[in-house]
Amino acid sequence: MMSPAHYLFLSLALFLIGCIGVITRRNVIVVLMSIELILNAVNINLVMFSRIFGDVAGQVFVLFIIADAAAEAAVGLGIVIAFFRNRESVLADEMDLLKW
Amino acid sequence: MLDSVLFYTFGGVAVLSAALMITRRDPLHSAVFLITTLLATGEIFLQLRADFLFVAQIILYACGIMVLFLFVIMLVRVDAAVPQMRFRVQKLGALAVVFALGFEVLVILFSADKLPGEGLFVQEIAAAGKLPPNSEALARSLFTTYSLPFEMAGVLLLVAIVGAVVMAKSRNRMDES
């Protein structure tokens, strides 16, 4: 195992790239994928700390995060498909039905 | 030495594919690069002696969630030539936010006397040979200490299945049934 600093920086890099993806992209599906990237960055952190302290609770948490990410991706994509059926578009700035 | 070679290779692959993922025009290419990022992250788990999570990451994330994403991308195919990032202000704003966040985190990490992570109060990292077998320890913890969150995760997945099917079902069929 490398020193904790390495893993912290790796996860920070992935987190920031995910943030850029969420803020910048127009396509909602790519935004959802960037959110998955953010969750992965957090997973790396958790697993690293679980390894350092020898406590398996971090890995249990990661398992729950993965399950939660699956649920969120499924529902989110369901919403995207429902929206696409109405508006023929998946671009974020065209989802403005609630704008006043 | 093997450790650092593996870490830099797969860490580099992860960061590179992530950067490629957010800059592709075609969402399908983004999905493919996310798959490589997930596989590289899985290898980082393996290096940290979390072998069950390595396998879980591949089966659940790379083969489960990403297949879901690929299906949806293929179904909602829009013209890939549409410019994906129209507003320049948005790009600058994103970079500003990210730099601010990154700078803040780095300041916090470096503000201690030691390098990030070396100030931890743990005396030493548990030697790899003395760790209990990963799957057994994980299973024991999951079914005894954390059994309630485990059951709740199951209910959450059930609710998500029902919700996703309801959301994605075609309108005509819903009126019929």
Place this chain on the structure above:
Amino acid sequence: MNAAFYPVRQFIQDWWLEFFSGVVILVAFPLVVAYVALVERKILADKQTGSGPLPLEPHRTLQPRAEGLRLFLKGDIVPPNADKLIFWLAPILSVVAALTSLGAIAFGPAVQVARDINVGILFVIAMGSLGFLGVILGGWASNCQNLNIGAMRGTAKLVSYEVGGGLAILSALLVSGTLNIRAIVEAQQRSGAWFIFLAPIGFLIYLVASIAQSKRIRFDLLEQRPEPVSGDKVEYVGFRWSLCFLAECANRIVVASIATTLFLGGWLRPFSNEPWFYWLDYLPPILIVLLGVCCIYRAGKQPVLAQSLWMWVLALVCLCVAGVFALPVAAVSLQFLLPGLHGAFWFLLKVGIFLYIFAWLRLSIPRYSFGQLMRVGWHILIPVAIANVFAIGIALFLEYEAGWNRWFAFGVMNFFPVALAAYLLRLHEKRAAGSSRTRAMATDSYAG
């Protein structure tokens, strides 16, 4: 310079055997796959009428090599509107996934590329399921609507049957108590019974799921009549096609290996626990000698001299191999070779039996339509698999906590998944038979 070189040398010293085995697999495997394809054509022909590919050189045994060379040299055609990245990536992903999963399988107690992975079985399954991405990306890359829909259906089928297969594997893992491949086989040796006798329903479910997963026979949706020639591989030419085919064959062998490891005792010979069955140790060389005798017998019946000579050569090779197998049994000083060599023989024999069954079923049973396929997978296979997991769990509880006899407990508890399966099958048949009038009006959510 020397100081930097030392860790590299240490690394090579520690890992050279794994690298070597990996390279051997990579090099030898395409040849094995080509011959497996030839053998399968022979089996099919044998079941139908004749003796399969026969003319020219002896029994067409040199044909796989010629075919391999032809595929290698054939020009590469890329469809004009195809997505270049994905077109390039899909066969590579399939092949990498299939060959990596081969690496973790134990062909014998000491023959395993990636040793002692604590989650061995799960790793093999994970790498096998990476192949799904190859299917779906391959269908997309050809930029043809038909193939795209075909690939999506194929992936839906693979994912559905992976759930059923995974639950069936889970029931066998419950009995073995570990995910390590070598430990699973050792658990079967300790308990004195292959897991097929303790969890037969699990074996049957896994058999069905694995046939679906390896895109074989009843379930080869992607090569059906509506699809052009080779289904999802039609746009790939030459070397790319051979990569796809290699991946599919490797997948078949991996799936057969998992079934062998989990249910048929891996590299154990029958009755490996009983001391008075030691005469079975002589079986490998005897079987190979029999094969040689068969070759000699058939050599006299060949129409062409070249083919007779070839049969004599094969017989000689068989006798030499039999000698190699007989040596550790006879000579005490070479006893240490016994588990590895004979273990590999038994393992390959069982995998061969599976491949034979796959080829046999290919001829005997007609295909499923997509709607029927998904219905069987979700309505029948998964409930029975879940019931099976419950039954095995309760049987283990009865054996360890309540002190019942192992065979009695498992026998009683295995009755319930069988009953559920019979009930579901009856429901399925009633629905299929009785609803022909209402079928035109009902919306079939799986079809189309």
